[in-house]
Amino acid sequence: MSLLQTPQKNALQNLQHYGQSVWLDYIRRCSIEGGELQQLVDEEIQGVTSNPAIFQKAIAGSTDYDAALSALERDHDQDAITLYEQLAIADIQAAADILRPLYNRTNQQDGYVSLEVSPYLANDSEQSLIEAQRLWQAVNRPNLMIKVPATPAGIPVIQQLISQGINVNVTLLFSRAAYLEVAEAYLSGLEEYVSQGGSPGHVASVASFFISRIDSAVDGQVAERLKIAVQESDAEAVALLQGLLGKVAIANAKLVYQDYLRLCESERWQALKAQGAQPQRLLWASTGTKNPQYRDTLYVEELIGPETVNTIPPSTLAAFRDHGEPRPSLTEAVEQTEIVMSSLSQVGIVFEDITDQLLGQGVQLFQQAFDQLLSAVEHKREAQLGKALNRQTYTLPATLSAQVQATLQGWQDKGKVRQLWAMDSTLWTGADESQWLGWLGTTEDQLAHLNDLTQLAQEVKDLALTHVLLLGMGGSSLCPEVMKLTFGQAEGYPELLVLDSTDPAQVQAITQQIDLKRTLFIVSSKSGSTLEPNIFQQYFFDLVQKEMGAEVAGSRFIAVTDPGSKLQEVAHKNRFRHYFFGIPSIGGRYSALSNFGMVPAACLGIDVAHFLDSAEEMVHSCAASVPAIDNPGVVLGIILGKAAQQGRDKLTLIASPGIADIGAWLEQLLAESTGKEGCGIIPVDQEPLGPPLNYGADRIFAYIRLEAAPDPAQDKAVAALEAAGQPVIQIQVTDAYQLGQEFFRWEMATAVAGSVLGIHAFNQPDVEASKIATRQLTDAYEETGELLVETPLFQEGGLQLFTDVENAAALTGIAGTLSLCGFLKAHLKRLRANDYFALLAYIQMNKAHQQQLQGIRKAICDRKQVATCLGFGPRFLHSTGQAYKGGPNSGVFLQITCEDERDVPIPGHRYSFGVVKAAQARGDFQVLAKRKRRVLRVHLGTDVEVGLRTLRVAIQGALP
Ligand SMILES: O=P(O)(O)OC[C@H]1O[C@](O)(CO)[C@@H](O)[C@@H]1O
Numbered sequence: 001m002s003l004l005q006t007p008q009k010n011a012l013q014n015l016q017h018y019g020q021s022v023w024l025d026y027i028r029r030c031s032i033e034g035g036e037l038q039q040l041v042d043e044e045i046q047g048v049t050s051n052p053a054i055f056q057k058a059i060a061g062s063t064d065y066d067a068a069l070s071a072l073e074r075d076h077d078q079d080a081i082t083l084y085e086q087l088a089i090a091d092i093q094a095a096a097d098i099l100r101p102l103y104n105r106t107n108q109q110d111g112y113v114s115l116e117v118s119p120y121l122a123n124d125s126e127q128s129l130i131e132a133q134r135l136w137q138a139v140n141r142p143n144l145m146i147k148v149p150a151t152p153a154g155i156p157v158i159q160q161l162i163s164q165g166i167n168v169n170v171t172l173l174f175s176r177a178a179y180l181e182v183a184e185a186y187l188s189g190l191e192e193y194v195s196q197g198g199s200p201g202h203v204a205s206v207a208s209f210f211i212s213r214i215d216s217a218v219d220g221q222v223a224e225r226l227k228i229a230v231q232e233s234d235a236e237a238v239a240l241l242q243g244l245l246g247k248v249a250i251a252n253a254k255l256v257y258q259d260y261l262r263l264c265e266s267e268r269w270q271a272l273k274a275q276g277a278q279p280q281r282l283l284w285a286s287t288g289t290k291n292p293q294y295r296d297t298l299y300v301e302e303l304i305g306p307e308t309v310n311t312i313p314p315s316t317l318a319a320f321r322d323h324g325e326p327r328p329s330l331t332e333a334v335e336q337t338e339i340v341m342s343s344l345s346q347v348g349i350v351f352e353d354i355t356d357q358l359l360g361q362g363v364q365l366f367q368q369a370f371d372q373l374l375s376a377v378e379h380k381r382e383a384q385l386g387k388a389l390n391r392q393t394y395t396l397p398a399t400l401s402a403q404v405q406a407t408l409q410g411w412q413d414k415g416k417v418r419q420l421w422a423m424d425s426t427l428w429t430g431a432d433e434s435q436w437l438g439w440l441g442t443t444e445d446q447l448a449h450l451n452d453l454t455q456l457a458q459e460v461k462d463l464a465l466t467h468v469l470l471l472g473m474g475g476s477s478l479c480p481e482v483m484k485l486t487f488g489q490a491e492g493y494p495e496l497l498v499l500d501s502t503d504p505a506q507v508q509a510i511t512q513q514i515d516l517k518r519t520l521f522i523v524s525s526k527s528g529s530t531l532e533p534n535i536f537q538q539y540f541f542d543l544v545q546k547e548m549g550a551e552v553a554g555s556r557f558i559a560v561t562d563p564g565s566k567l568q569e570v571a572h573k574n575r576f577r578h579y580f581f582g583i584p585s586i587g588g589r590y591s592a593l594s595n596f597g598m599v600p601a602a603c604l605g606i607d608v609a610h611f612l613d614s615a616e617e618m619v620h621s622c623a624a625s626v627p628a629i630d631n632p633g634v635v636l637g638i639i640l641g642k643a644a645q646q647g648r649d650k651l652t653l654i655a656s657p658g659i660a661d662i663g664a665w666l667e668q669l670l671a672e673s674t675g676k677e678g679c680g681i682i683p684v685d686q687e688p689l690g691p692p693l694n695y696g697a698d699r700i701f702a703y704i705r706l707e708a709a710p711d712p713a714q715d716k717a718v719a720a721l722e723a724a725g726q727p728v729i730q731i732q733v734t735d736a737y738q739l740g741q742e743f744f745r746w747e748m749a750t751a752v753a754g755s756v757l758g759i760h761a762f763n764q765p766d767v768e769a770s771k772i773a774t775r776q777l778t779d780a781y782e783e784t785g786e787l788l789v790e791t792p793l794f795q796e797g798g799l800q801l802f803t804d805v806e807n808a809a810a811l812t813g814i815a816g817t818l819s820l821c822g823f824l825k826a827h828l829k830r831l832r833a834n835d836y837f838a839l840l841a842y843i844q845m846n847k848a849h850q851q852q853l854q855g856i857r858k859a860i861c862d863r864k865q866v867a868t869c870l871g872f873g874p875r876f877l878h879s880t881g882q883a884y885k886g887g888p889n890s891g892v893f894l895q896i897t898c899e900d901e902r903d904v905p906i907p908g909h910r911y912s913f914g915v916v917k918a919a920q921a922r923g924d925f926q927v928l929a930k931r932k933r934r935v936l937r938v939h940l941g942t943d944v945e946v947g948l949r950t951l952r953v954a955i956q957g958a959l960p
């Protein structure tokens with residue numbers, strides 16, 4: 001067709017006669033559905049491009065997509081990026097279908113629509129390639145072009161995609177040097193495609209060369225110099241500089257077009273052309289005028305030439321249609337362009353620096369647009385979910401709030417949420433953290449294996465059991481305990497009991513509570529080598545064997561353990577009914593939503609599918625695609641981490657009575673994960689609530705409120721704390737089935753807080769230390785049959801005090817009178833501001849004991865205004881024990897042991913439960929003392945209740 005042919009109806013349509021295709025740089029659902037796009041394709045345009053900013057404006061800036069979003073969400077909850085992709089893909093497919101006849105008619109030269117790979121992947125070749133291939137398949141239209149940026153990481157991707165026959169729109173091209181690399185990638189890709197037997201005519205590509213952004217950047221630098229030249233009245237410089245304004249982008253484009261023409265002459269290209277290959281056309285992008293002083297059609301009018309494309313935003317399209325003046329401008333005055341470029345260096349502007357910056361900024365701008373887009377989708381998703389998603393709000397003092405906001409911004413800018421989901425160890429200490437992040441995918445994994453759990457629930461029902469007794473410690477017992485206390489016993493299902501103590505009285509109490517013939521035992525241990533579950537198993541297996549016979553005993557036991565563990569062997573040998581596997585990349589305290597929590601949940605008759613589905617909603621809210629600022633787990637983690645760094649490291653947990661036990665689970669998660677290397681978060685659970693003046697500047701509060709059954713007294717106390725300016729995080733749990741959301745939210749938050757604190761959030765080095773000390777004592781006992789006799793520091797009223805030499809010296813130095821009260825007073829005097837006091841009670845965990853110990857806590861908190869903690873031994877060893885030994889040295893500890901009224905032997909061992917407990921207490925004490933902790937042990941007689949009462953009175957007397 002001749003270039004001089006009579007123009008058609010309008011300037012836009014006329015561009016085709018100069019060999020240029022017009023594509024529309026815009027997409028929006030209403031223009032597709034309303035027929036506007038169809039009309040444009042029929043009359044004026046030959047293709048469509050999109051980018052993250054365009055989709056951001058379309059989806060975030062309109063209500064066009066709301067109904068579709070609601071329908072998708074209603075159907076099945078999904079994370080923000082999956083939702084966005086479905087909307088975007090539907091638009092791209094619809095546009096592709098509208099363009100398809102044109103694509104066919106032009107013999108695949110035009111009629112394309114472009115979809116960009118995630119801008120987050122701009123520097124990641126491997127992932128960009130995977131994503132581009134995935135999008136290509138998902139859109140499944142031959143007239144699709146995948147947009148890949150011309151970053152150093154993007155260029156090899158371009159070549160690979162072309163070699164696979166995938167059409168590519170190369171975006172973010174600013175420099176001629178980059179263009180030449182892109183052209184080379186296209187040629188090599190095509191050659192490879194041909195060598196594999198592909199027909200090159202079926203692959204298309206455009207190189208999107210950005211225009212207006214160059215003028216914006218160059219003009220800015222020119223303007224600065226111009227100001228100086230004017231001030232200095234340097235007329236020559238003023239003229240030179242003025243001549244550059246609004247000229248460089250076009251000059252650069254004209255030069256790159258010359259490069260293109262030269263390439264077309266090359267033998268290499270000619271050989272491909274002969275086989276039917278299509279040229280990689282230059283596409284002028286960023287052609288909307290940004291400077292209002294320039295003609296609104298500037299970047300269309302000046303770049304008209306054969307075998308090119310101009311992708312034009314709607315306003316520029318309208319302007320050009322109205323008053324554009326087409327002419328074959330692209331090859332006009334080419335020699336002038338060289339002058340423009342050399343003038344640029346003459347005035348000291350380094351053009352390569354500008355193009356480099358523009359590429360970096362371009363990636364960043366698209367990432368920011370994508371952030372905003374995903375944030376908008378997430379808000380719409382949350383609105384749709386309503387109460388199905390537990391809400392989180394917070395009030396923080398100004399300085400903490402400012403630090404939290406700044407850290408969130410940092411996480412956003414550095415893409416740290418994506419880094420976390422990519423399991424990048426450098427987010428923590430760069431050690432083996434990447435191997436401990438399996439919990440990120442547990443819900444999905446569990447949901448895929450629901451059958452086993454449903455079957456187990458049915459079996460438990462059919463067996464007509466009275467009890468299921470779970471034997472385990474820490475991460476293997478705390479979630480089941482939360483489930484039991486939250487859900488209670490369901491109709492037709494047995495009661496769940498949990499044993500996580502070696503206290504002989506506790507072991508006996510539970511033995512008496514169950515009917516051995518009608519109880520199913522779950523031995524739960526990830527490692528399969530933890531002392532307590534192993535001896536529990538030996539003890540109960542022996543009892544059941546005696547009661548029901550060796551043959552039947554195994555059928556009453558289930559193991560939950562990691563594959564290949566010693567427990568698996570035991571289960572196999574003893575012909576356990578089942579064994580369920582854990583996932584080795586999930587540490588115990590992060591295992592709630594895996595089999596460790598879900599097997600007992602199924603035995604309780606809980607609808608596990610519903611529970612996990614609900615948890616999955618929180619997983620989606622915390623997804624990699626949800627910007628840090630909107631990501632509830634990340635927000636919570638950053639608050640906790642920054643608060644701890646500011647000295648607010650006592651996380652005081654308040655939970656509604658119906659879900660109160662979640663605090664015990666949280667204690668382990670937070671303390672074992674963060675309490676190490678002298679820093680960390682000290683969880684304070686079940687502390688009797690007091691007035692705001694009881695709490696210092698070392699506190700932060702988390703109120704986990706069950707909306708279905710809140711406690712008005714807690715509401716009031718929390719409101720008072722907020723009014724007093726304490727930092728308070730409030731989480732509204734709609735109903736018990738939404739507790740799984742909290743498991744995930746807090747796991748995420750803990751991992752994030754660990755990153756903020758710069759520690760390894762998945763190991764527990766100091767727990768190991770007391771395990772070793774305990775093992776030495778139990779091993780010695782196996783040999784000698786006795787534990788070393790210890791000499792008390794002091795005794796009075798049936799209570800004995802023990803401590804190590806250093807603590808004894810410190811205490812006798814402070815104690816005025818050598819009495820029980822005097823020593824306790826001396827010990828409590830060691831509490832400084834912002835310290836915490838912890839009771840470590842190696843006694844039976846029952847209501848009466850709890851009441852006494854809570855009374856002691858309350859008295860100390862009221863009078864000393866310090867945080868107080870309570871742990872029952874040995875269970876706390878697998879929980880807060882890590883932070884007490886490895887965290888900040890701000891704890892004052894009172895260990896409580898007792899004389900066991902009746903000990904319980906363990907089959908196959910010389911040591912008994914009583915000996916194990918004593919060894920555990922001593923081992924713990926030794927490590928605390930070794931770590932220079934302020935620690936004192938009080939040993940009660942056989943009547944623990946009486947002993948506790950005496951102790952309480954003595955402590956009350958010791959308080960000021
Ligand atoms: O499930 P396991 O391997 O028996 O471990 C129980 C608990 O012991 C610890 O490994 C250490 O206390 C915890 O992290 C864990 O939850």
Ligand SMILES: O=C[C@H](O)[C@H](O)COP(=O)(O)O
Nearest residue numbers: 025049051208213285286287
């Ligand atoms: O492919 C199109 C580009 O993404 C678009 O033209 C960029 O234009 P802008 O510079 O106006 O954002």
